Amino acid sequence: MTRRLPCDALLLLLVVLASLGPDIVSAGSRRRYDSIFSFGDSFADTGNKPIAFALYSVPVTVMRPPYGETFFGHPTGRTTDGRVILDLVAQALGLPLVPPSLAHNGGGSLFRQGANFAVAGATTLDAAFYHSRGIPSAASKLPINTSLNVQLDWFEALQPSLCATFHECKEFFGRSLFFVGEFGVNDYHLSLKKLSVQQVRALTPDVIETISMAIERLIVKHGATSLVVPGVIPSGCSPPILTLFADRAGPSDYDPETGCLKEINELGKHHNSLLKDALHELRAKHPHVGIVYADFFGPIMEMVESPRKFGFREDVLTVCCGGSGKYNYNDSVACGDPAATPCTDPSGSLYWDGVHLTEAGYRHVADGWLKSIHSSDRDGSGESCRASASTHGSPK
Numbered sequence: 001m002t003r004r005l006p007c008d009a010l011l012l013l014l015v016v017l018a019s020l021g022p023d024i025v026s027a028g029s030r031r032r033y034d035s036i037f038s039f040g041d042s043f044a045d046t047g048n049k050p051i052a053f054a055l056y057s058v059p060v061t062v063m064r065p066p067y068g069e070t071f072f073g074h075p076t077g078r079t080t081d082g083r084v085i086l087d088l089v090a091q092a093l094g095l096p097l098v099p100p101s102l103a104h105n106g107g108g109s110l111f112r113q114g115a116n117f118a119v120a121g122a123t124t125l126d127a128a129f130y131h132s133r134g135i136p137s138a139a140s141k142l143p144i145n146t147s148l149n150v151q152l153d154w155f156e157a158l159q160p161s162l163c164a165t166f167h168e169c170k171e172f173f174g175r176s177l178f179f180v181g182e183f184g185v186n187d188y189h190l191s192l193k194k195l196s197v198q199q200v201r202a203l204t205p206d207v208i209e210t211i212s213m214a215i216e217r218l219i220v221k222h223g224a225t226s227l228v229v230p231g232v233i234p235s236g237c238s239p240p241i242l243t244l245f246a247d248r249a250g251p252s253d254y255d256p257e258t259g260c261l262k263e264i265n266e267l268g269k270h271h272n273s274l275l276k277d278a279l280h281e282l283r284a285k286h287p288h289v290g291i292v293y294a295d296f297f298g299p300i301m302e303m304v305e306s307p308r309k310f311g312f313r314e315d316v317l318t319v320c321c322g323g324s325g326k327y328n329y330n331d332s333v334a335c336g337d338p339a340a341t342p343c344t345d346p347s348g349s350l351y352w353d354g355v356h357l358t359e360a361g362y363r364h365v366a367d368g369w370l371k372s373i374h375s376s377d378r379d380g381s382g383e384s385c386r387a388s389a390s391t392h393g394s395p396k
Contacts, residue, residue: 032377033226035114035172036090036098038179039151039214041186042120042356043230043296044086047077047100049120052144061336062120066321070346070359075336079120081320081346082359086116086179088366089373093177101154111162114176117154119146123190124183124207126150135190148183148214159222170223177373178218182230182296183211184271185355189235192244197263204271212278219286228373229279230294231272233355236264237304239319239327240354246326258304259317268297290376292369299365300357303350310364312350320349320358329354 038044050063061067067075071082077100078084087097098116123130127145163169184207191200211229218224235241237260245253245261255262279291302309307316321342323333333339335353343349347360357365 033093033095033175033177035112035176036086036093036095036116036179037114037155037173037176038086038098038116038118039148039155040118040179040181040183040230041122042079042118043182043185043233044084044116044118044179045078045100045120046084046086046098046116046118048102048116048118048146049079050077051100051102052119052146056144060120061334064336066342067336079356080352080359080362083362084359085362085366085369086118088363089370090114092366092370093373101158111158115155115158117151119151121186122146122148122151122183123186124148124210125187125203130190133194135194148180148210152214152217156222166223173218173223174225176224176226178224178227180211180215180218180227180229182232183207184232185235188232188267188271189238189241189355192241192264197267201267201270204267204274207271208274208278211275212282215279215282215291219282219289225288226290226292226376228292228294228369229275230296230369231275232268233296234260234265234268234301234304235355236261236266236268237300237317238355239317239322239329239351240331242317242327243325243329243331258301260304272297292372292376294369294372296365299368300350300361303361303364307350310350311348311360313348316350318349319351319354320346321353327351 042049050060053060062077062079063075065075066081068078069081078087083091083097090096090098096113098114099110101111101115101117103110124147126147126149159169163172184204187203187207188200191203215227215229218227236255237258241264242259242261245264249261253261253263255265276293279293283289283291303312304316307314318328319335320328321335321340322328323330323337323340328341335342346352346358349358350361352358352361
């Protein structure tokens with residue numbers, strides 16, 4: 001009888017292997033995944049937004065310095081100073097950086113090892129949902145519809161260049177890793193500009209159902225067998241939301257230990273709890289499929305609660321690159337604008353330009369996701385050891 005390692009022992013083994021480097025891990029075994037396909041928003045976008053928005057003559061500051069300065073040395077379309085989580089995971093798995101799907105030059109051959117359909121600003125629900133309700137900024141932030149279902153349509157349009165028959169596609173995508181999200185943050189942040197927190201909370205079941213249906217579509221229609229589904233961030237600690245609520249919240253609305261908005265973070269916990277329930281149902285329905293919940297909430301809270309432990313400054317809620325204001329964040333002054341003020345050392349900051357993290361922040365999140373992915377590969381459960389033990393992502 002095969003004996004399964006306890007969760008704590010398994011994670012310790014993974015940490016040791018990771019410290020030895022990728023060559024040690026791959027020396028005695030074949031690489032688990034041949035490609036990565038990603039859907040999401042700015043947390044995952046590797047260059048789609050500049051291409052998509054250029055078609056509508058909408059300028060994007062993300063293509064101006066100091067974006068990209070830490071790793072690439074120049075802007076790449078990523079909304080951070082260096083790499084995003086997807087980049088860090090791909091490199092750790094021995095795969096190339098995942099190219100943006102809208103960079104069509106090269107056709108299918110460019111995407112044989114994966115494609116990224118994520119677009120900064122993308123919502124889970126279609127953009128028309130927000131336009132019809134007069135959600136402020138929806139028209140400017142969502143000039144085109146890049147929602148989850150649209151990204152799935154782009155994936156299906158690309159598929160014929162990757163594989164010809166259902167059997168061939170099932171085999172190809174069976175050795176691929178799919179990232180479905182993060183989705184939800186833009187839905188909630190846009191809506192909070194007009195709706196109360198309770199009204200926004202009422203949207204959560206629709207958001208979760210849309211994510212769940214997308215996962216089902218990838219499994220049943222395309223043969224996906226390995227999926228990573230991130231939860232949402234603690235938006236109550238996000239500088240743009242803290243700035244938005246500066247005139248709406250009272251002293252008792254803030255956590256005295258962190259300075260984060262308690263009710264907004266409860267919204268994130270509610271989303272993550274419903275998402276975990278939905279993933280549990282999908283695992284029961286598709287027992288042969290590995291579905292990993294990737295904790296986004298917990299790692300950020302760890303960094304906010306103990307910034308010095310991760311090499312960050314004590315004013316951890318202050319953005320590195322932004323305008324004037326309490327959190328160095330200003331809606332009218334974006335990072336990349338001439339009036340913006342970047343910090344001299346992004347590695348000392350958790351937040352880069354607002355809601356987005358620095359590469360240093362993303363690295364800690366990526367470490368947790370990689371442990372969850374490797375745990376799923378070894379125990380076959382699809383459940384993350386970290387997620388099972390974490391108390392940050394579930395209602396108290």
